[in-house]
Amino acid sequence: MRRVWRLLHYIRPYALYSLISMVLMAIVGAMQALRVFLVKPIFDKVLRPDDQSPNFLTFRVPFIERTVDMHFLVPNHFHNAWSVVAYVLITSAVLKSVCDYVGTYLVNYAGFGMITDLRNDLYDAILRRSVAFFQKHSTGVLLSTIINDIERVQLAMSSIMADFLQQFFTFVFLLCVAISYGRKMAWVLLLFLPVVVSSARRIGKSVRTTTRKGQDKLAEIQNILHETITGNGIVKAFGMEHWETARFRKAAGRLFHANLRSVSVQAISSPLMDAIGAVGIALLLLLGRDRILHNVMTTGSFIAFIMAVFMLYDPVRKFALFYNSFQQALGASVEIFRFMDAEDDVIEKKRAFVLKGFKDSVRFEQVDFAYQSEGEMKQVLHGIDLDVQRGEVIAIVGPSGAGKSSLVNLIPRFFDVTGGRITIDGHDLRDVTIASLRKQIGKVTQETILFNDTVRNNIAYGQPDVPQSRVEEAARMALAHDFILNMPEGYDTMIGEKGVRLSGGERQRLAIARAILRNAPILILDEATSALDTESEAFVQAALSNLMQDRTVFVIAHRMSTVRKATRTIVLEDGRITESGTHDELMQLSGTYRRLYDLQFDALDLEQLTATDSAEAEVLEGNQ
Numbered sequence: 001m002r003r004v005w006r007l008l009h010y011i012r013p014y015a016l017y018s019l020i021s022m023v024l025m026a027i028v029g030a031m032q033a034l035r036v037f038l039v040k041p042i043f044d045k046v047l048r049p050d051d052q053s054p055n056f057l058t059f060r061v062p063f064i065e066r067t068v069d070m071h072f073l074v075p076n077h078f079h080n081a082w083s084v085v086a087y088v089l090i091t092s093a094v095l096k097s098v099c100d101y102v103g104t105y106l107v108n109y110a111g112f113g114m115i116t117d118l119r120n121d122l123y124d125a126i127l128r129r130s131v132a133f134f135q136k137h138s139t140g141v142l143l144s145t146i147i148n149d150i151e152r153v154q155l156a157m158s159s160i161m162a163d164f165l166q167q168f169f170t171f172v173f174l175l176c177v178a179i180s181y182g183r184k185m186a187w188v189l190l191l192f193l194p195v196v197v198s199s200a201r202r203i204g205k206s207v208r209t210t211t212r213k214g215q216d217k218l219a220e221i222q223n224i225l226h227e228t229i230t231g232n233g234i235v236k237a238f239g240m241e242h243w244e245t246a247r248f249r250k251a252a253g254r255l256f257h258a259n260l261r262s263v264s265v266q267a268i269s270s271p272l273m274d275a276i277g278a279v280g281i282a283l284l285l286l287l288g289r290d291r292i293l294h295n296v297m298t299t300g301s302f303i304a305f306i307m308a309v310f311m312l313y314d315p316v317r318k319f320a321l322f323y324n325s326f327q328q329a330l331g332a333s334v335e336i337f338r339f340m341d342a343e344d345d346v347i348e349k350k351r352a353f354v355l356k357g358f359k360d361s362v363r364f365e366q367v368d369f370a371y372q373s374e375g376e377m378k379q380v381l382h383g384i385d386l387d388v389q390r391g392e393v394i395a396i397v398g399p400s401g402a403g404k405s406s407l408v409n410l411i412p413r414f415f416d417v418t419g420g421r422i423t424i425d426g427h428d429l430r431d432v433t434i435a436s437l438r439k440q441i442g443k444v445t446q447e448t449i450l451f452n453d454t455v456r457n458n459i460a461y462g463q464p465d466v467p468q469s470r471v472e473e474a475a476r477m478a479l480a481h482d483f484i485l486n487m488p489e490g491y492d493t494m495i496g497e498k499g500v501r502l503s504g505g506e507r508q509r510l511a512i513a514r515a516i517l518r519n520a521p522i523l524i525l526d527e528a529t530s531a532l533d534t535e536s537e538a539f540v541q542a543a544l545s546n547l548m549q550d551r552t553v554f555v556i557a558h559r560m561s562t563v564r565k566a567t568r569t570i571v572l573e574d575g576r577i578t579e580s581g582t583h584d585e586l587m588q589l590s591g592t593y594r595r596l597y598d599l600q601f602d603a604l605d606l607e608q609l610t611a612t613d614s615a616e617a618e619v620l621e622g623n624q
Helices: 002-009 012-037 039-046 081-127 131-136 139-157 159-230 232-237 241-266 269-293 299-341 405-410 436-440 455-459 468-477 481-485 502-520 534-548 560-566 585-590 594-603 606-623
Strands: 060-061 066-069 360-374 378-390 393-397 419-424 441-444 522-526 550-558 568-573 577-581
Touching: 002 299, 012 081, 012 299, 039 081, 039 299, 060 378, 066 502, 081 139, 081 159, 139 159, 139 299, 159 232, 159 241, 159 269, 159 299, 232 241, 269 299, 269 594, 378 405, 378 550, 378 594, 393 405, 405 522, 405 550, 436 441, 455 468, 455 502, 468 481, 468 502, 468 534, 502 522, 502 534, 522 534, 560 594, 568 585, 568 594, 577 585, 577 594, 585 594
Parallel strands: 393 550, 393 568, 441 522, 522 550
Antiparallel strands: 060 066, 360 378, 360 419, 568 577
């Protein structure tokens, strides 16, 4: 019920539209029942011209035992039975059509509106989660929740809801007609109520469970799709098309069987209602025959009653389907609200301090960091002490898995420390707002992230109103302006998903231009040049040199030329700082740094490194 109330909470902004649609659907139900009500006067008056009694549009209201004369609905100039019935039939049909159209539109407006709000809130909740959240949940699962689970809820709260309201009010008014004409016979219908309700509840519970399983299997397929489409180059390079096809088909088979289980449960509803309805109608025919023989009711009354019962069958049968649809929506909402309610690892304090700028230093004070893996805490960093003054360039080197990325990811609070603290200008990072903290930090990652948009919008990411002149200035500093002008539409050229239409060096220079335009005083740089040729690497290194000017830089260094330019270099081993100093100081220690330095020069062609450094110098000189 808590999930039901949460879903209904989203209908509040559209309450007026929902209320109007309910009134209109009530009119639709009343007009539907009015047609059945007219069956009695048609058989007893219209088809019997000899009976000219005037008051034949009277309705006995059930439960309060009061008779209402409905002739006030008909203009006074209509007198005979045929004209009165014809007028009511035509008028009710027109009114029903108008109310049906407007009511269906309004209920769908409210339904689609609330689903749009729900989808927006879900996307906002997921987008604001910490990095750890995205490490725990695959892309396919998140996409499936935002698209498929929301779609299930949307179906129930829009088109199904419109049909439900119409059928509900039709059921209510038809029941009144049935009780008015059938009287004691109508109470026979109550005998079947417990069977209908209990069976619908059992089926609905099973539908909710099987729907959730089906959605999970669909998420699995979307995850495979995402992996194989984004990684299609690796799939082709390793010749894994057949293996991936087999993996996809197995997942599709699991989805197929999950959907069959769901359908097998849902399909019980209609046959069950058919059987119950047939038994009920057969019993009513037996009772009705006896009452007509004893002149307790007229033929017209019985035909109207039995028609009302027949028409009641359709809403009752659909109620089971509606119930199943709502159970499917509830099943889908489990994952929606699970993601919305997930507790974040990084939480902003109430009344947190707004960081106005960066003036002094970034300090690590006895910092420990651990993360949970398979139910156990894995320690990554141990007792890190580091004081970085404004304008310093700190190079971080160390073997793979030493904790270099974890260290720099603590600065923008992608993760929180598990021991000690990190301060910026004396303020604990946990005491300042996340937005103001990250405003001070620019980042260029090893994996260049670009969007399927224009060159300009990628450089001006997050700053759509920035002047074109500043965008071009940033591109010039990143040595990207010239190749951008050579593109078909210049800065308005679409670069494709992840910048697929650009070379590796061009992608990196656009990412550097984006960081330059952001103009953050602190820069986190994960150097990535190993996949580039000498000329491209020279351009990227020259662009990075421009980017690093007058900034406090934390760089995970892969090239020793970068390390030599650093103010200070720290060596991380097993999550601890084992060496710290300038290039020359560390070379004299003959420790891990010296070993890594020698290994790099042994593994690489010294002439190539010299050529790259010379090319970089030429690029910088040409740029100046």
